[in-house]
Amino acid sequence: MAVALDQHRAAVLAGVNKTQLERLAYIDFKLYFFGELRRADVVDRFGMGPAAATRDIAMYKDISPKNLALDNTDKVYRPTVEFAPLFEHAPQRVLTALAQGFGEGFSDALKPMIRSEIPNALGLPKMSVLAPVMRAIHRGKAIRLGYTSIDSGYTEREIVPLALVDIGIRWHVRAFDRRHRQFRDFVLTRMDAPTVLEDSQVMQDETAEHDVQWSRIIELEFVPHPEHPRPEVVRMDYSIPADGVLRVSVRAANAGYMLRRWTVDCSPDHSLRGIEYALWLRDPLALYGANNAQLAPGYKDPHSKRKIKAL
Structure with a gap:
């Protein structure tokens, strides 16, 4: 029986589009971590009509019939004692969602889903710095910027950014430094006015494949x-x-x-x-x-x- 159920789940999920899959994962998340689900939860989260939310809940119940039951007293779905999560929930993403919101809204609209506390980040980069650096990484371009280091002070640099790295106390960029002809780490908060160099060709030895320490x-x-x-x-x-x-x-x-x-x-x-x-x-x-x-x-x-x- 369990094998047949697993095959049914796999068959149904294989035919579900990405948007509906996200809604099913949210239903699973609410049942698993909050022990309750209201139709309004799905409506508010995804900005959809009540009828569409009802269909999603019905699909979830069809896939995992023993995962939830309607509590008629409160008109709330609750997980059963046989509940087994339909999706694999990565711990880091779950904790981030619980503490900062499950993607509801933007900017200040993001609110924690439970009472929680996260240490203040003291070294966050300016978005005007982060954005062009990320564009350069995504498009495989070099950038020109001002950079202040402890050793050299302020200098003009050309670098080829390869990856963004979080080391816990700050964010930096792994990049090829054209000034020193080697791969180095550049702290985002020490960057000034990075500009993507559209016409500057990135050479083979400036790419991540040639960064021995990274590879x-x-x-x-x-x-x-x-x-x-x-x-x-x-x-x-x-x-x-x-x-x-x-x-x-x-x-x-x-x-x-x-x-x-x-x-x-x-x-x-x-x-x-x-x-x-x-x-x-x-x-x-x-x-x-x-x-x-x-x-x-x-x-x-x-x-x-x-x-x-x-x-």
């Missing part, structure tokens, strides 16, 4: 810090598998940032102390060759004394 994937293995007083809590916090090792893949270009953000002890002898060091990098040599490895707490390059410059 190289490093496999890291984390274990609860040997000095942590409650390793069982660490295993719970990071969903560490039964074998006791959390395995994470990361681009070499982003490894140091990630390890600093997570406060991972990367010393060879797990010598860093403090409750904030919940994880230890079991094999620090896995970072060898990553240009920003020395940003990682406690990391010691066995073959270099080069210092990473200020962030």
